[in-house]
Amino acid sequence: MNILHLKSPAKVNLFLKILGRRPDGYHELASLMQTISLCDTLTFTLSDHDRFTCTDPSLPHDSSNLVIAALDLFRRRSGDLFSIHLHLEKQIPIQAGLGGGSSNAATTLWGLNHLRGHRFSDRELMEMGAELGSDVPFFLSQGTAYCEGRGERVTELPPMPAEDVWIVKPREGLSTPQVYRTLELSKLSPRDPHVSLKKIALGSPEYYNDLEDPALTLEPRLGLIKSDLERSGYSTVLLSGSGTSFFCLGEGGIPLTVEGISTFKSRFINRTAERWYE
Ligand code: C5P
Numbered sequence: 107m108n109i110l111h112l113k114s115p116a117k118v119n120l121f122l123k124i125l126g127r128r129p130d131g132y133h134e135l136a137s138l139m140q141t142i143s144l145c146d147t148l149t150f151t152l153s154d155h156d157r158f159t160c161t162d163p164s165l166p167h168d169s170s171n172l173v174i175a176a177l178d179l180f181r182r183r184s185g186d187l188f189s190i191h192l193h194l195e196k197q198i199p200i201q202a203g204l205g206g207g208s209s210n211a212a213t214t215l216w217g218l219n220h221l222r223g224h225r226f227s228d229r230e231l232m233e234m235g236a237e238l239g240s241d242v243p244f245f246l247s248q249g250t251a252y253c254e255g256r257g258e259r260v261t262e263l264p265p266m267p268a269e270d271v272w273i274v275k276p277r278e279g280l281s282t283p284q285v286y287r288t289l290e291l292s293k294l295s296p297r298d299p300h301v302s303l304k305k306i307a308l309g310s311p312e313y314y315n316d317l318e319d320p321a322l323t324l325e326p327r328l329g330l331i332k333s334d335l336e337r338s339g340y341s342t343v344l345l346s347g348s349g350t351s352f353f354c355l356g357e358g359g360i361p362l363t364v365e366g367i368s369t370f371k372s373r374f375i376n377r378t379a380e381r382w383y384e
Pocket of ligand 1: 131132133134135238239240241255256257282283284286
């Protein structure tokens with residue numbers, strides 16, 4: 107097989123608790139993460155020379171692009187010096203807190219491993235993914251996972267009950283490091299993520315995100331959009347990751363009064379151990 111098409115899904119953080127600042131500049135966190143059907147597509151074609159193409163011209167073509175960084179890392183670790191054409195069809199908005207770049211990196215690692223004879227286990231791929239970014243290992247899980255450390259310590263959980271989710275992406279973008287820098291640790295709620303996990307298992311979930319307040323401080327319009335979405339009936343409207351996307355659960359509508367937003371109807375998805383996302 108010389109050609110492979112794979113979906114590369116987005117994620118939402120159903121809860122995200124920040125536990126403290128670490129000496130290495132990262133933050134210790136605990137988050138329940140879930141993949142959703144909003145996705146990019148990656149096409150792998152073994153070729154006689156390397157090529158990267160993308161439907162979004164704003165994405166870089168060097169190793170600052172996580173797809174290229176993942177390809178370089180896989181070749182280094184495996185010692186397998188093949189050439190490949192990678193084509194990325196972008197749907198997941200960027201600077202959205204939906205993990206698009208991290209998902210693309212994980213999909214690249216999984217796809218190359220599949221094409222090149224399964225040299226690495228999923229756990230080994232997760233370890234490689236952790237070198238590329240804190241969220242990359244999660245995207246090598248089966249879609250529902252509790253993530254700790256800086257996000258790279260992944261515990262698989264059973265799939266969440268199927269649920270539709272609206273993604274609302276305001277035109278504003280936020281940089282993840284800037285949101286973390288704005289976070290005031292003393293103002294965080296004293297929630298215990300283990301209790302949050304138990305509540306999810308008992309079917310009475312609580313959804314929260316410690317990065318929401320700093321993101322709303324940096325971009326005050328996000329707070330107005332959140333209120334409008336809440337007024338339109340959704341039971342949960344929460345920023346995903348460091349934003350600027352909101353995910354909305356329950357029954358509601360997209361308020362027509364809010365300008366400058368893109369919306370995506372989506373649902374929770376999971377994969378099996380043997381197969382990638384369909
Ligand atoms: O790991 P990744 O490259 O995705 O992280 C991007 C940035 O987000 C880091 O440089 C850091 O500023 C911030 N971050 C953090 N704590 C985490 C994850 C990310 O402070 N647990």
